[in-house]
Amino acid sequence: MSKITIPLGPQHPALKEPENFMLVLEGEQIENATINLGYNHRGMEKAAEERTFIQNMYLLERVCGICSHSHTTCYVTNVEEAAKAEVPERALAIRVLVGELERVHSHLLWLGVAAYEIGFETLFMYTWRDREQVLDCLELLSGNRVHYSINTIGGVRRDITPEQKNEVLKRINFLEERTKYYIKVATEEPTVRARAANVGKLPYEVALERGAVGPTARASGVKRDVRKDAPYLLYDKLDFNLITHDSCDVFGRVVVRALELMESYKLIKQVLNYLPEGPLTVKVPPRIAPAEVVNLYEAPRGEDIHYLKTNGTDKPERLKVRAPTLANLQSVTYMLEGGWLADVPLVIAAIDPCMSCTDRAMVYDRKTDKTQVYDWEDLRRLGIEAYKRKGVDFSKF
Amino acid sequence: MSEFAKEEELKKMLENKFGAGVSAVDIRRARRVWLEAAPEKLVEILKFMKAAGYNHISTITGFDEGENLGAFYHATDNHIMATIKVKTPLSSPKLPTITGIFPGAISYERELEDLFGIKIEGLAPGRRYPLSDDFPKDQYPLRKSWKTADFQAARKSASAKEAK
Numbered sequence A: 001m002s003k004i005t006i007p008l009g010p011q012h013p014a015l016k017e018p019e020n021f022m023l024v025l026e027g028e029q030i031e032n033a034t035i036n037l038g039y040n041h042r043g044m045e046k047a048a049e050e051r052t053f054i055q056n057m058y059l060l061e062r063v064c065g066i067c068s069h070s071h072t073t074c075y076v077t078n079v080e081e082a083a084k085a086e087v088p089e090r091a092l093a094i095r096v097l098v099g100e101l102e103r104v105h106s107h108l109l110w111l112g113v114a115a116y117e118i119g120f121e122t123l124f125m126y127t128w129r130d131r132e133q134v135l136d137c138l139e140l141l142s143g144n145r146v147h148y149s150i151n152t153i154g155g156v157r158r159d160i161t162p163e164q165k166n167e168v169l170k171r172i173n174f175l176e177e178r179t180k181y182y183i184k185v186a187t188e189e190p191t192v193r194a195r196a197a198n199v200g201k202l203p204y205e206v207a208l209e210r211g212a213v214g215p216t217a218r219a220s221g222v223k224r225d226v227r228k229d230a231p232y233l234l235y236d237k238l239d240f241n242l243i244t245h246d247s248c249d250v251f252g253r254v255v256v257r258a259l260e261l262m263e264s265y266k267l268i269k270q271v272l273n274y275l276p277e278g279p280l281t282v283k284v285p286p287r288i289a290p291a292e293v294v295n296l297y298e299a300p301r302g303e304d305i306h307y308l309k310t311n312g313t314d315k316p317e318r319l320k321v322r323a324p325t326l327a328n329l330q331s332v333t334y335m336l337e338g339g340w341l342a343d344v345p346l347v348i349a350a351i352d353p354c355m356s357c358t359d360r361a362m363v364y365d366r367k368t369d370k371t372q373v374y375d376w377e378d379l380r381r382l383g384i385e386a387y388k389r390k391g392v393d394f395s396k397f
Numbered sequence B: 001m002s003e004f005a006k007e008e009e010l011k012k013m014l015e016n017k018f019g020a021g022v023s024a025v026d027i028r029r030a031r032r033v034w035l036e037a038a039p040e041k042l043v044e045i046l047k048f049m050k051a052a053g054y055n056h057i058s059t060i061t062g063f064d065e066g067e068n069l070g071a072f073y074h075a076t077d078n079h080i081m082a083t084i085k086v087k088t089p090l091s092s093p094k095l096p097t098i099t100g101i102f103p104g105a106i107s108y109e110r111e112l113e114d115l116f117g118i119k120i121e122g123l124a125p126g127r128r129y130p131l132s133d134d135f136p137k138d139q140y141p142l143r144k145s146w147k148t149a150d151f152q153a154a155r156k157s158a159s160a161k162e163a164k
Helices: A044-049 A053-061 A068-082 A089-118 A121-142 A162-188 A190-196 A204-209 A214-218 A250-274 A324-336 A341-350 A376-389 B002-021 B039-051 B103-116 B148-163
Strands: A003-008 A020-026 A029-036 A291-299 A302-310 A316-322 A362-365 A370-372 B022-029 B032-037 B056-064 B068-076 B081-089 B094-096 B119-121
Touching: A020 A324, A020 A341, A029 A324, A029 A341, A044 A053, A044 A316, A053 A068, A053 A316, A068 A089, A068 A291, A068 A302, A089 A121, A089 A162, A089 A190, A089 A250, A089 A341, A121 A162, A162 A190, A162 A250, A190 A250, A204 A214, A204 A324, A214 A250, A214 A302, A214 A324, A250 A341, A291 B081, A302 A324, A302 B056, A302 B068, A316 B056, A324 A341, A324 B056, A324 B103, A341 A376, B002 B022, B002 B032, B002 B039, B032 B039, B039 B068, B039 B081, B039 B094, B056 B103, B068 B103, B081 B094, B103 B119
Parallel strands: B032 B081, B094 B119
Antiparallel strands: A003 A020, A003 A362, A020 A029, A291 A302, A302 A316, A362 A370, B022 B032, B056 B068, B068 B081
């Protein structure tokens, strides 16, 4: 059979965000994959140099819709370190709380997306229904569902009242019960295993070599979690486990995220019951003396790193943001190569890509020199049909 | 000093191995080591550090200091973040590729080429990243001399001309 190259994307190959994968196919098997990125480049690093530190809070919150708290927390930690400000512990606790709620929201969202790619739409409906509970918590605490704007330079903007604490605990208890059911589904349900096991393999050595981060790395047995390795905020005082899995495939990535949900609930409860008394903010002068700082943050998708250089004015000299998806995308090409076209959406979705943070698939026939663009529905149908031929019928479930 | 035992160990290791190849090795706080390196020594240093457990390049941050362009290589063993500063003259900015040691760093190096105009020697050919295909090839937005307002004005007059 002749080799064909197909472009997948830029119109959402997995999630509704632009990235392009050029896939060289030998039949239905992928021989080579290359990624094209940059469709979402907004020049934020340049924009940050023209804004004051406090204006940048607003900008940085919009690096990503899901990890909005991750980026601002990483950014304020840098600003505060450069300004040598001691942030009150209560503020740090609230940052941890919102950070973990954000992780729950992101992981539940991903679990739904993964279920959808698998063809298991009931699970998708369930997880997204339950995700509303955590979004309600965030709205209760911050007034917003996604851009919480809880951080400010020197602390946090809102306090937590005992009533809010009880409301959040009530919802977290409900989610804990639901997540136990999801873990059961993820680990015991034969359809999930049949569809996800041995798909998108990323061996331990390759994960290290290509610099994978977050749940993608941890599902390949790499013990890498900034919260454990280099604790920030209050993580050194909190009790939680680093979750890894050694199956190195999409199945492992499902399990890691499902189990991490339980750890996040544990953290949320600990923080809510800990909340030290004290002020919420300290004053930080608008102008910051020349300094260079680099800080890391474990975002839901993995290690987020910011570099900040100050120059004595109220604006940064240089701000660098590296979101986790950029670190993970080099692993995706490896996962795709040798795999099947039908698995592409699932494999891409399995790293939980976020293009707005980071920044497309088309099929090309080398012999006939023809290009064909597959849309989302085509790819899904192709995936379900390919598995039907192998004896796994998802349309029955 | 025992507080920074691991950081001291890294400092000693690099100074013993590379001598004048590394300079200004500075432990700024727990888990943060900063150093400067000569560009020709960069690949060798990173290879040595990778063997010593610093097997993850978190990212590469480009910078513009006026006369010099350059980059910070953030290498980590997950616990200690070692930031290696490498400078290159603005007149002919070039740095060696590190993709031979860290294949995952390819996007970071493309960023240096696209946003700072630093030629990465040995980088595999490929599409530009992150700027769009129609962005002028001789403009490097993250250089200090590049002003957003100038670019917007130029684009506005170009589209006005097109309209005529």
